[in-house]
Amino acid sequence: MSDPPPAAARTAWRVGTVIEARPETSSARRIVLDIPDWPGNDAGQHLDVRLTAPDGYQAQRSYSIASAGLGSRVELAVDELPEGEVSPFLVEDLQLGDRLEVHGPLGGYFIWMPQSVTHDARPVQLIAGGSGIVPFLAMVRAHAAIADPTPFRLLYAVREQSDVFYLQELLQLALSGLKLDFVYSGTAPRDWPVPAGRITKEALAGLAIPASEKPRVFICGSTGFVELVAGWLIELGHAAADIRTERFGGT
Amino acid sequence: MSFITRGFSGRSRERDPRLPPGQTKVDDWPVLSAGPTPKVDPEVWSFTVTTETGAQTHWSWDELRALGLEDIETDIHCVTHWSKLAMTWRGVPLDKILAGIPTHAGYAMAHSYGGYTTNVPLPELLNGQSWVAFEADGTPLEPEHGGPARLLVPHLYFWKSAKWVNGLTLMDSNDPGFWEQSGYSLHGDPWKEERYW
Amino acid sequence: MGHVDGNAIAGSLAEIFPFDVTAAVGRCAHCGSTGMIGDAMVYFAATGTIVRCANCDEVLAVLVETPSRIWLSLSGVRGLTLPT
Numbered sequence: 001m002s003d004p005p006p007a008a009a010r011t012a013w014r015v016g017t018v019i020e021a022r023p024e025t026s027s028a029r030r031i032v033l034d035i036p037d038w039p040g041n042d043a044g045q046h047l048d049v050r051l052t053a054p055d056g057y058q059a060q061r062s063y064s065i066a067s068a069g070l071g072s073r074v075e076l077a078v079d080e081l082p083e084g085e086v087s088p089f090l091v092e093d094l095q096l097g098d099r100l101e102v103h104g105p106l107g108g109y110f111i112w113m114p115q116s117v118t119h120d121a122r123p124v125q126l127i128a129g130g131s132g133i134v135p136f137l138a139m140v141r142a143h144a145a146i147a148d149p150t151p152f153r154l155l156y157a158v159r160e161q162s163d164v165f166y167l168q169e170l171l172q173l174a175l176s177g178l179k180l181d182f183v184y185s186g187t188a189p190r191d192w193p194v195p196a197g198r199i200t201k202e203a204l205a206g207l208a209i210p211a212s213e214k215p216r217v218f219i220c221g222s223t224g225f226v227e228l229v230a231g232w233l234i235e236l237g238h239a240a241a242d243i244r245t246e247r248f249g250g251t
Numbered sequence: 252m253s254f255i256t257r258g259f260s261g262r263s264r265e266r267d268p269r270l271p272p273g274q275t276k277v278d279d280w281p282v283l284s285a286g287p288t289p290k291v292d293p294e295v296w297s298f299t300v301t302t303e304t305g306a307q308t309h310w311s312w313d314e315l316r317a318l319g320l321e322d323i324e325t326d327i328h329c330v331t332h333w334s335k336l337a338m339t340w341r342g343v344p345l346d347k348i349l350a351g352i353p354t355h356a357g358y359a360m361a362h363s364y365g366g367y368t369t370n371v372p373l374p375e376l377l378n379g380q381s382w383v384a385f386e387a388d389g390t391p392l393e394p395e396h397g398g399p400a401r402l403l404v405p406h407l408y409f410w411k412s413a414k415w416v417n418g419l420t421l422m423d424s425n426d427p428g429f430w431e432q433s434g435y436s437l438h439g440d441p442w443k444e445e446r447y448w
Numbered sequence: 449m450g451h452v453d454g455n456a457i458a459g460s461l462a463e464i465f466p467f468d469v470t471a472a473v474g475r476c477a478h479c480g481s482t483g484m485i486g487d488a489m490v491y492f493a494a495t496g497t498i499v500r501c502a503n504c505d506e507v508l509a510v511l512v513e514t515p516s517r518i519w520l521s522l523s524g525v526r527g528l529t530l531p532t
Contacts (some may be wrong), residue, residue: 011462015254048459051256059261060458085261100256108468110484148492154327244486247452248484285493287505331494336521366507410495430495431510434519447514 043068047104079131123151129221159186211237299418342384356421369428454488478506
Protein backbone atom coordinates (compact mmCIF):
# COMPACT_ATOMS: atom_id res chain seq x y z
CA MET A 1 0.00 0.00 0.00
CA SER A 2 1.50 3.38 -0.97
CA ASP A 3 1.34 6.42 1.27
CA PRO A 4 -1.42 8.90 0.51
CA PRO A 5 -0.20 12.18 -1.00
CA PRO A 6 0.13 15.09 1.47
CA ALA A 7 -3.02 17.03 2.32
CA ALA A 8 -2.29 20.06 0.18
CA ALA A 9 -1.90 17.97 -2.94
CA ARG A 10 -5.19 16.25 -2.24
CA THR A 11 -7.07 19.33 -1.10
CA ALA A 12 -8.29 21.82 -3.68
CA TRP A 13 -11.32 23.71 -4.94
CA ARG A 14 -13.22 21.46 -7.32
CA VAL A 15 -16.52 21.52 -9.15
CA GLY A 16 -19.09 18.80 -8.56
CA THR A 17 -22.37 18.07 -10.32
CA VAL A 18 -25.53 17.15 -8.42
CA ILE A 19 -26.44 13.63 -9.54
CA GLU A 20 -28.91 12.77 -6.79
CA ALA A 21 -31.03 14.84 -4.39
CA ARG A 22 -33.89 13.67 -2.24
CA PRO A 23 -35.53 14.57 1.06
CA GLU A 24 -33.86 12.89 4.03
CA THR A 25 -36.24 14.26 6.69
CA SER A 26 -38.79 17.10 6.67
CA SER A 27 -35.92 19.59 7.04
CA ALA A 28 -32.93 17.77 5.56
CA ARG A 29 -31.84 16.66 2.13
CA ARG A 30 -29.46 14.03 0.87
CA ILE A 31 -27.29 15.40 -1.94
CA VAL A 32 -24.93 13.29 -4.01
CA LEU A 33 -22.25 15.02 -6.06
CA ASP A 34 -20.13 13.64 -8.85
CA ILE A 35 -16.72 15.29 -8.53
CA PRO A 36 -14.53 13.93 -11.33
CA ASP A 37 -11.17 14.83 -9.73
CA TRP A 38 -12.14 13.90 -6.15
CA PRO A 39 -9.16 12.02 -4.64
CA GLY A 40 -11.32 10.00 -2.25
CA ASN A 41 -11.77 10.78 1.42
CA ASP A 42 -11.35 9.24 4.85
CA ALA A 43 -14.41 8.46 6.95
CA GLY A 44 -15.35 11.57 8.96
CA GLN A 45 -13.75 14.23 6.74
CA HIS A 46 -15.64 17.33 5.66
CA LEU A 47 -15.67 19.74 2.75
CA ASP A 48 -16.44 23.42 2.28
CA VAL A 49 -19.20 24.47 -0.10
CA ARG A 50 -18.92 27.91 -1.72
CA LEU A 51 -21.89 29.62 -3.37
CA THR A 52 -21.33 32.57 -5.72
CA ALA A 53 -24.04 35.04 -6.77
CA PRO A 54 -23.96 36.73 -10.19
CA ASP A 55 -22.62 39.94 -8.59
CA GLY A 56 -19.70 38.09 -7.03
CA TYR A 57 -21.13 37.79 -3.53
CA GLN A 58 -20.00 34.53 -1.91
CA ALA A 59 -21.12 32.44 1.03
CA GLN A 60 -19.21 29.41 2.30
CA ARG A 61 -19.99 26.67 4.87
CA SER A 62 -18.53 23.33 5.97
CA TYR A 63 -20.41 20.04 5.66
CA SER A 64 -19.47 16.57 6.84
CA ILE A 65 -19.26 13.90 4.16
CA ALA A 66 -21.53 10.87 4.59
CA SER A 67 -19.49 8.72 2.20
CA ALA A 68 -15.91 7.48 2.39
CA GLY A 69 -13.32 5.83 0.22
CA LEU A 70 -12.23 6.24 -3.38
CA GLY A 71 -14.37 7.31 -6.28
CA SER A 72 -15.95 10.50 -7.57
CA ARG A 73 -19.28 10.02 -5.80
CA VAL A 74 -19.50 12.26 -2.70
CA GLU A 75 -22.57 12.21 -0.51
CA LEU A 76 -23.79 14.96 1.82
CA ALA A 77 -26.83 15.20 4.08
CA VAL A 78 -27.69 18.83 4.82
CA ASP A 79 -30.08 19.99 7.52
CA GLU A 80 -31.79 23.30 6.77
CA LEU A 81 -31.20 25.96 9.43
CA PRO A 82 -34.12 28.41 9.52
CA GLU A 83 -31.87 31.49 9.71
CA GLY A 84 -29.24 30.01 7.45
CA GLU A 85 -27.99 31.30 4.14
CA VAL A 86 -26.29 28.32 2.53
CA SER A 87 -28.33 25.40 3.91
CA PRO A 88 -31.74 26.74 2.69
CA PHE A 89 -30.27 27.06 -0.79
CA LEU A 90 -28.86 23.53 -0.72
CA VAL A 91 -32.05 22.01 0.68
CA GLU A 92 -34.65 23.95 -1.31
CA ASP A 93 -33.13 25.48 -4.44
CA LEU A 94 -30.33 23.23 -5.62
CA GLN A 95 -31.43 21.05 -8.56
CA LEU A 96 -30.23 17.91 -10.25
CA GLY A 97 -27.52 18.79 -12.74
CA ASP A 98 -26.48 21.97 -10.92
CA ARG A 99 -22.78 22.52 -10.36
CA LEU A 100 -21.32 23.30 -6.92
CA GLU A 101 -17.86 24.51 -5.90
CA VAL A 102 -16.39 22.44 -3.08
CA HIS A 103 -13.06 22.51 -1.23
CA GLY A 104 -11.80 19.28 0.15
CA PRO A 105 -11.46 16.69 1.42
CA LEU A 106 -10.63 18.40 4.71
CA GLY A 107 -9.61 17.41 8.22
CA GLY A 108 -7.42 14.66 9.58
CA TYR A 109 -8.60 14.91 13.16
CA PHE A 110 -12.19 13.69 13.29
CA ILE A 111 -11.63 10.60 11.17
CA TRP A 112 -11.82 6.86 11.66
CA MET A 113 -9.17 4.64 10.08
CA PRO A 114 -9.40 0.86 9.76
CA GLN A 115 -7.70 -1.38 12.30
CA SER A 116 -5.46 -2.67 9.49
CA VAL A 117 -3.96 0.86 9.39
CA THR A 118 -4.02 1.87 13.04
CA HIS A 119 -3.41 -1.54 14.68
CA ASP A 120 -5.67 -0.24 17.42
CA ALA A 121 -8.14 -2.93 18.50
CA ARG A 122 -9.96 -0.82 21.10
CA PRO A 123 -13.71 -0.48 20.58
CA VAL A 124 -15.16 2.70 19.08
CA GLN A 125 -18.11 4.60 20.51
CA LEU A 126 -19.84 7.11 18.23
CA ILE A 127 -22.26 9.64 19.74
CA ALA A 128 -24.40 11.80 17.45
CA GLY A 129 -26.73 14.65 18.28
CA GLY A 130 -29.24 15.35 15.48
CA SER A 131 -27.57 16.00 12.13
CA GLY A 132 -24.23 15.21 13.80
CA ILE A 133 -24.87 11.70 12.49
CA VAL A 134 -23.43 12.49 9.06
CA PRO A 135 -19.69 11.84 9.65
CA PHE A 136 -20.62 8.70 11.57
CA LEU A 137 -22.53 7.40 8.59
CA ALA A 138 -19.26 7.54 6.67
CA MET A 139 -17.54 5.68 9.52
CA VAL A 140 -20.10 2.90 9.92
CA ARG A 141 -20.29 2.44 6.16
CA ALA A 142 -16.49 2.22 5.88
CA HIS A 143 -16.35 -0.15 8.85
CA ALA A 144 -18.98 -2.44 7.33
CA ALA A 145 -17.58 -2.29 3.81
CA ILE A 146 -14.24 -3.81 4.81
CA ALA A 147 -15.62 -5.99 7.64
CA ASP A 148 -13.28 -4.27 10.10
CA PRO A 149 -13.13 -6.27 13.36
CA THR A 150 -13.24 -3.18 15.65
CA PRO A 151 -16.38 -3.26 17.85
CA PHE A 152 -18.53 -0.25 16.88
CA ARG A 153 -21.36 1.22 18.92
CA LEU A 154 -23.42 4.19 17.77
CA LEU A 155 -25.59 6.28 20.09
CA TYR A 156 -27.89 8.60 18.17
CA ALA A 157 -29.76 11.29 20.09
CA VAL A 158 -32.59 12.75 18.05
CA ARG A 159 -35.90 14.52 18.62
CA GLU A 160 -38.19 11.91 17.10
CA GLN A 161 -38.01 9.05 14.64
CA SER A 162 -39.00 11.20 11.66
CA ASP A 163 -35.84 13.24 12.25
CA VAL A 164 -33.55 10.22 11.95
CA PHE A 165 -31.18 10.39 8.97
CA TYR A 166 -30.55 7.15 7.05
CA LEU A 167 -32.90 5.14 9.26
CA GLN A 168 -33.27 2.13 6.96
CA GLU A 169 -29.55 1.91 6.28
CA LEU A 170 -28.70 2.17 9.98
CA LEU A 171 -31.20 -0.56 10.83
CA GLN A 172 -29.65 -2.76 8.13
CA LEU A 173 -26.16 -2.15 9.56
CA ALA A 174 -27.51 -2.99 13.03
CA LEU A 175 -28.52 -6.40 11.69
CA SER A 176 -24.94 -7.04 10.59
CA GLY A 177 -23.01 -6.14 13.73
CA LEU A 178 -23.32 -2.41 14.45
CA LYS A 179 -24.58 -1.84 17.98
CA LEU A 180 -27.14 0.93 17.55
CA ASP A 181 -28.96 2.89 20.27
CA PHE A 182 -31.42 5.76 19.97
CA VAL A 183 -32.31 8.37 22.56
CA TYR A 184 -35.47 10.31 21.67
CA SER A 185 -35.72 13.76 23.22
CA GLY A 186 -39.14 14.72 21.84
CA THR A 187 -41.44 11.84 20.95
CA ALA A 188 -40.44 8.20 21.22
CA PRO A 189 -41.78 5.63 18.75
CA ARG A 190 -44.76 3.51 19.88
CA ASP A 191 -43.79 0.73 22.28
CA TRP A 192 -40.36 2.31 22.92
CA PRO A 193 -39.14 0.94 26.27
CA VAL A 194 -38.11 4.29 27.77
CA PRO A 195 -40.04 7.56 27.80
CA ALA A 196 -38.79 10.38 25.59
CA GLY A 197 -36.53 12.93 27.20
CA ARG A 198 -33.23 14.69 26.85
CA ILE A 199 -30.20 12.48 27.26
CA THR A 200 -29.00 12.15 30.84
CA LYS A 201 -25.69 11.11 32.33
CA GLU A 202 -27.35 7.91 33.57
CA ALA A 203 -28.72 7.08 30.10
CA LEU A 204 -25.30 7.77 28.61
CA ALA A 205 -23.63 5.48 31.14
CA GLY A 206 -26.02 2.71 30.17
CA LEU A 207 -25.78 3.15 26.40
CA ALA A 208 -22.09 3.90 25.84
CA ILE A 209 -19.17 1.48 25.95
CA PRO A 210 -17.89 1.71 29.55
CA ALA A 211 -14.65 3.51 30.34
CA SER A 212 -13.17 0.22 31.60
CA GLU A 213 -13.00 -0.99 27.98
CA LYS A 214 -11.03 2.17 27.03
CA PRO A 215 -13.05 2.95 23.89
CA ARG A 216 -12.10 5.66 21.44
CA VAL A 217 -15.03 8.07 21.46
CA PHE A 218 -16.23 10.42 18.72
CA ILE A 219 -18.95 12.99 19.49
CA CYS A 220 -20.63 15.19 16.87
CA GLY A 221 -23.50 17.60 17.35
CA SER A 222 -24.33 21.12 18.47
CA THR A 223 -21.85 22.83 20.78
CA GLY A 224 -24.19 22.39 23.76
CA PHE A 225 -24.72 18.68 23.09
CA VAL A 226 -21.03 17.98 22.58
CA GLU A 227 -19.93 19.81 25.72
CA LEU A 228 -22.60 18.12 27.85
CA VAL A 229 -21.80 14.62 26.62
CA ALA A 230 -18.01 15.07 26.68
CA GLY A 231 -18.22 16.42 30.22
CA TRP A 232 -20.26 13.43 31.39
CA LEU A 233 -17.92 10.95 29.71
CA ILE A 234 -14.96 12.41 31.58
CA GLU A 235 -16.95 12.18 34.83
CA LEU A 236 -17.65 8.54 33.92
CA GLY A 237 -13.92 7.88 33.76
CA HIS A 238 -13.10 8.24 30.06
CA ALA A 239 -9.73 9.83 29.28
CA ALA A 240 -9.99 13.21 27.59
CA ALA A 241 -7.32 12.10 25.09
CA ASP A 242 -9.64 9.30 23.92
CA ILE A 243 -12.49 11.70 23.09
CA ARG A 244 -12.65 13.55 19.78
CA THR A 245 -15.36 16.10 19.17
CA GLU A 246 -16.84 17.98 16.27
CA ARG A 247 -19.24 20.82 17.08
CA PHE A 248 -21.24 22.68 14.56
CA GLY A 249 -22.09 26.33 14.97
CA GLY A 250 -25.10 28.48 14.16
CA THR A 251 -25.61 29.45 10.53
CA MET B 252 -15.23 35.72 -10.89
CA SER B 253 -15.66 32.79 -13.21
CA PHE B 254 -17.94 30.44 -11.30
CA ILE B 255 -21.55 31.39 -10.57
CA THR B 256 -23.87 29.12 -8.61
CA ARG B 257 -27.12 28.84 -10.55
CA GLY B 258 -30.05 30.22 -8.59
CA PHE B 259 -28.03 31.69 -5.73
CA SER B 260 -28.42 35.37 -4.94
CA GLY B 261 -27.58 35.43 -1.22
CA ARG B 262 -29.57 37.34 1.34
CA SER B 263 -31.28 40.33 -0.24
CA ARG B 264 -28.87 43.20 -0.60
CA GLU B 265 -30.87 46.38 -1.18
CA ARG B 266 -29.23 49.76 -1.80
CA ASP B 267 -29.69 52.78 0.44
CA PRO B 268 -27.77 56.08 0.12
CA ARG B 269 -26.80 55.79 3.76
CA LEU B 270 -24.88 52.61 2.93
CA PRO B 271 -21.14 52.97 2.22
CA PRO B 272 -19.82 50.99 -0.76
CA GLY B 273 -19.93 47.22 -0.38
CA GLN B 274 -22.27 47.32 2.62
CA THR B 275 -25.64 45.59 3.10
CA LYS B 276 -28.36 46.78 5.46
CA VAL B 277 -29.31 44.43 8.29
CA ASP B 278 -32.21 44.72 10.69
CA ASP B 279 -30.89 42.34 13.32
CA TRP B 280 -27.57 42.98 15.04
CA PRO B 281 -25.02 40.30 14.15
CA VAL B 282 -22.65 39.20 16.91
CA LEU B 283 -19.02 38.56 16.04
CA SER B 284 -17.36 36.60 18.80
CA ALA B 285 -13.60 36.35 18.78
CA GLY B 286 -13.46 34.64 22.15
CA PRO B 287 -15.37 33.94 25.32
CA THR B 288 -17.72 36.80 26.29
CA PRO B 289 -16.34 38.54 29.39
CA LYS B 290 -18.93 39.06 32.12
CA VAL B 291 -18.00 42.38 33.71
CA ASP B 292 -19.89 43.64 36.73
CA PRO B 293 -20.33 47.45 36.76
CA GLU B 294 -19.36 47.28 40.45
CA VAL B 295 -15.82 46.30 39.49
CA TRP B 296 -15.68 47.95 36.04
CA SER B 297 -13.19 50.76 35.68
CA PHE B 298 -11.79 52.87 32.88
CA THR B 299 -8.13 53.93 32.70
CA VAL B 300 -6.42 56.47 30.46
CA THR B 301 -2.64 56.06 30.26
CA THR B 302 -0.72 58.87 28.57
CA GLU B 303 2.49 58.58 26.59
CA THR B 304 4.41 59.43 29.80
CA GLY B 305 2.76 56.57 31.70
CA ALA B 306 0.57 58.84 33.84
CA GLN B 307 -2.75 57.15 34.60
CA THR B 308 -6.22 58.43 35.38
CA HIS B 309 -8.94 56.03 36.58
CA TRP B 310 -12.72 56.29 36.69
CA SER B 311 -15.24 53.97 38.32
CA TRP B 312 -18.56 53.17 36.64
CA ASP B 313 -20.35 55.97 38.50
CA GLU B 314 -17.52 58.46 38.09
CA LEU B 315 -17.31 58.00 34.34
CA ARG B 316 -21.06 58.22 33.79
CA ALA B 317 -21.14 61.36 35.98
CA LEU B 318 -19.00 63.14 33.35
CA GLY B 319 -22.23 63.49 31.37
CA LEU B 320 -24.21 61.09 29.17
CA GLU B 321 -25.29 62.07 25.68
CA ASP B 322 -27.83 60.54 23.31
CA ILE B 323 -26.48 59.74 19.85
CA GLU B 324 -28.25 58.63 16.67
CA THR B 325 -25.92 57.02 14.17
CA ASP B 326 -25.38 54.27 11.61
CA ILE B 327 -22.80 51.56 12.23
CA HIS B 328 -20.78 49.79 9.54
CA CYS B 329 -19.08 46.43 10.08
CA VAL B 330 -16.14 45.53 7.84
CA THR B 331 -17.85 42.18 7.20
CA HIS B 332 -20.24 44.07 4.89
CA TRP B 333 -23.26 44.74 7.10
CA SER B 334 -24.54 48.11 8.25
CA LYS B 335 -27.19 48.82 10.83
CA LEU B 336 -28.87 52.17 10.25
CA ALA B 337 -30.36 54.77 12.61
CA MET B 338 -29.39 53.22 15.90
CA THR B 339 -29.72 55.20 19.10
CA TRP B 340 -26.92 55.10 21.63
CA ARG B 341 -26.19 56.64 25.02
CA GLY B 342 -22.68 57.29 26.25
CA VAL B 343 -20.04 59.68 27.54
CA PRO B 344 -18.07 61.53 24.84
CA LEU B 345 -14.31 61.00 24.81
CA ASP B 346 -14.04 64.82 24.76
CA LYS B 347 -15.19 64.83 28.38
CA ILE B 348 -12.96 61.91 29.39
CA LEU B 349 -9.81 63.31 27.79
CA ALA B 350 -10.42 66.96 28.76
CA GLY B 351 -7.74 68.02 31.21
CA ILE B 352 -5.42 65.12 30.40
CA PRO B 353 -2.13 66.61 29.19
CA THR B 354 -0.84 64.84 26.10
CA HIS B 355 0.99 65.40 22.84
CA ALA B 356 0.18 61.90 21.57
CA GLY B 357 -1.21 61.47 18.07
CA TYR B 358 -2.76 58.02 18.50
CA ALA B 359 -4.68 55.91 21.01
CA MET B 360 -4.90 52.18 21.63
CA ALA B 361 -8.22 51.06 23.09
CA HIS B 362 -7.99 48.12 25.51
CA SER B 363 -10.73 45.73 26.56
CA TYR B 364 -11.54 43.12 29.15
CA GLY B 365 -10.57 39.85 27.47
CA GLY B 366 -7.45 41.34 25.89
CA TYR B 367 -8.78 42.91 22.67
CA THR B 368 -7.05 46.04 21.34
CA THR B 369 -7.64 48.47 18.47
CA ASN B 370 -5.81 51.63 17.40
CA VAL B 371 -7.40 54.97 16.42
CA PRO B 372 -5.81 58.36 15.64
CA LEU B 373 -6.44 60.52 18.72
CA PRO B 374 -7.99 63.45 16.81
CA GLU B 375 -10.64 61.04 15.49
CA LEU B 376 -11.79 60.27 19.01
CA LEU B 377 -12.42 63.97 19.73
CA ASN B 378 -14.86 66.66 18.58
CA GLY B 379 -17.96 64.57 19.11
CA GLN B 380 -16.70 61.60 17.12
CA SER B 381 -16.53 58.91 19.83
CA TRP B 382 -18.09 57.81 23.09
CA VAL B 383 -17.86 55.21 25.81
CA ALA B 384 -21.34 53.80 25.27
CA PHE B 385 -23.55 52.07 27.82
CA GLU B 386 -26.87 51.72 26.00
CA ALA B 387 -28.02 50.94 22.46
CA ASP B 388 -31.56 51.26 21.13
CA GLY B 389 -32.88 52.06 24.59
CA THR B 390 -31.47 49.13 26.53
CA PRO B 391 -28.23 48.55 28.44
CA LEU B 392 -25.62 46.91 26.21
CA GLU B 393 -25.81 43.12 26.43
CA PRO B 394 -22.48 41.40 27.14
CA GLU B 395 -22.51 39.89 23.62
CA HIS B 396 -22.65 43.40 22.18
CA GLY B 397 -19.83 44.64 24.40
CA GLY B 398 -21.68 45.51 27.61
CA PRO B 399 -21.47 46.88 30.13
CA ALA B 400 -19.52 49.48 28.11
CA ARG B 401 -17.98 49.64 24.65
CA LEU B 402 -16.19 52.25 22.61
CA LEU B 403 -18.37 53.82 19.91
CA VAL B 404 -16.51 55.34 16.93
CA PRO B 405 -19.26 55.16 14.34
CA HIS B 406 -17.44 56.96 11.51
CA LEU B 407 -14.94 54.07 11.33
CA TYR B 408 -15.60 50.36 10.71
CA PHE B 409 -17.13 48.81 13.76
CA TRP B 410 -14.11 46.72 14.83
CA LYS B 411 -12.71 50.07 16.06
CA SER B 412 -15.66 50.32 18.47
CA ALA B 413 -14.02 47.99 21.00
CA LYS B 414 -16.40 45.83 23.03
CA TRP B 415 -15.88 45.57 26.83
CA VAL B 416 -13.62 48.61 26.70
CA ASN B 417 -11.69 49.42 29.85
CA GLY B 418 -9.15 51.98 28.81
CA LEU B 419 -7.10 53.96 26.32
CA THR B 420 -3.33 54.17 26.02
CA LEU B 421 -2.15 57.34 24.26
CA MET B 422 0.76 56.71 21.89
CA ASP B 423 3.22 58.70 19.78
CA SER B 424 3.20 56.05 17.02
CA ASN B 425 0.29 54.38 15.27
CA ASP B 426 0.84 50.86 16.65
CA PRO B 427 -1.54 48.21 15.27
CA GLY B 428 -4.20 46.58 17.44
CA PHE B 429 -5.54 43.02 17.35
CA TRP B 430 -7.10 42.92 13.86
CA GLU B 431 -4.77 45.60 12.50
CA GLN B 432 -1.84 43.21 13.15
CA SER B 433 -3.56 40.62 10.95
CA GLY B 434 -4.26 42.55 7.80
CA TYR B 435 -6.98 45.04 8.68
CA SER B 436 -6.59 48.75 7.94
CA LEU B 437 -4.86 50.98 10.48
CA HIS B 438 -7.60 53.56 9.84
CA GLY B 439 -10.82 51.89 8.62
CA ASP B 440 -12.97 54.56 6.94
CA PRO B 441 -16.04 52.76 5.53
CA TRP B 442 -16.73 55.47 2.91
CA LYS B 443 -13.24 54.92 1.47
CA GLU B 444 -13.57 51.14 1.93
CA GLU B 445 -10.38 51.06 4.01
CA ARG B 446 -10.87 47.41 4.97
CA TYR B 447 -7.37 45.95 4.64
CA TRP B 448 -3.71 46.97 4.53
CA MET C 449 -22.29 31.97 18.03
CA GLY C 450 -19.76 30.26 20.25
CA HIS C 451 -16.70 28.28 19.39
CA VAL C 452 -16.19 25.08 17.44
CA ASP C 453 -13.27 22.65 17.38
CA GLY C 454 -9.87 23.17 15.87
CA ASN C 455 -10.59 20.74 13.04
CA ALA C 456 -12.97 23.37 11.63
CA ILE C 457 -10.00 25.37 10.33
CA ALA C 458 -8.59 22.49 8.31
CA GLY C 459 -9.90 24.05 5.10
CA SER C 460 -8.25 27.42 5.58
CA LEU C 461 -4.95 25.98 6.77
CA ALA C 462 -4.80 23.52 3.89
CA GLU C 463 -4.29 26.59 1.67
CA ILE C 464 -1.07 27.35 3.57
CA PHE C 465 0.52 24.16 4.85
CA PRO C 466 1.47 20.99 2.97
CA PHE C 467 0.31 18.89 5.94
CA ASP C 468 -2.81 18.71 8.07
CA VAL C 469 -2.19 21.21 10.86
CA THR C 470 -5.25 20.07 12.82
CA ALA C 471 -3.49 16.76 13.56
CA ALA C 472 -0.34 18.57 14.76
CA VAL C 473 0.47 19.00 18.44
CA GLY C 474 1.37 22.47 19.69
CA ARG C 475 2.42 24.02 22.99
CA CYS C 476 0.54 27.09 24.22
CA ALA C 477 2.95 30.00 24.71
CA HIS C 478 0.72 31.37 27.50
CA CYS C 479 0.06 28.41 29.81
CA GLY C 480 2.49 25.82 28.45
CA SER C 481 -0.10 23.09 27.96
CA THR C 482 0.16 20.87 24.90
CA GLY C 483 -2.61 19.60 22.68
CA MET C 484 -3.65 18.85 19.14
CA ILE C 485 -4.69 21.88 17.14
CA GLY C 486 -7.87 19.90 16.45
CA ASP C 487 -8.63 20.07 20.17
CA ALA C 488 -8.26 23.86 20.39
CA MET C 489 -11.24 26.23 20.32
CA VAL C 490 -11.99 28.06 17.10
CA TYR C 491 -14.03 31.25 16.87
CA PHE C 492 -15.24 32.31 13.43
CA ALA C 493 -15.54 36.06 13.92
CA ALA C 494 -16.37 36.95 10.29
CA THR C 495 -13.43 39.36 10.45
CA GLY C 496 -11.18 36.33 10.85
CA THR C 497 -10.64 33.07 12.62
CA ILE C 498 -9.24 32.96 16.13
CA VAL C 499 -7.82 29.78 17.62
CA ARG C 500 -7.72 29.74 21.41
CA CYS C 501 -6.09 27.36 23.87
CA ALA C 502 -8.61 24.86 25.27
CA ASN C 503 -6.88 25.13 28.64
CA CYS C 504 -6.40 28.89 29.20
CA ASP C 505 -8.56 30.63 26.53
CA GLU C 506 -5.62 32.73 25.32
CA VAL C 507 -5.08 33.32 21.60
CA LEU C 508 -2.94 30.68 19.86
CA ALA C 509 -3.41 31.79 16.28
CA VAL C 510 -5.24 34.33 14.13
CA LEU C 511 -6.07 33.73 10.49
CA VAL C 512 -7.42 36.44 8.19
CA GLU C 513 -8.17 35.92 4.52
CA THR C 514 -8.42 39.17 2.58
CA PRO C 515 -9.19 39.32 -1.14
CA SER C 516 -5.49 39.55 -1.94
CA ARG C 517 -3.61 37.98 0.98
CA ILE C 518 -3.76 35.43 3.77
CA TRP C 519 -2.53 36.63 7.18
CA LEU C 520 -1.54 34.02 9.72
CA SER C 521 -0.25 34.75 13.21
CA LEU C 522 0.90 31.81 15.31
CA SER C 523 2.16 34.02 18.11
CA GLY C 524 0.54 31.92 20.83
CA VAL C 525 1.95 28.60 19.66
CA ARG C 526 5.40 27.56 20.86
CA GLY C 527 6.45 24.72 18.58
CA LEU C 528 4.34 22.45 16.41
CA THR C 529 5.03 18.77 15.97
CA LEU C 530 3.40 16.13 13.86
CA PRO C 531 4.03 12.49 13.04
CA THR C 532 5.97 11.80 9.86
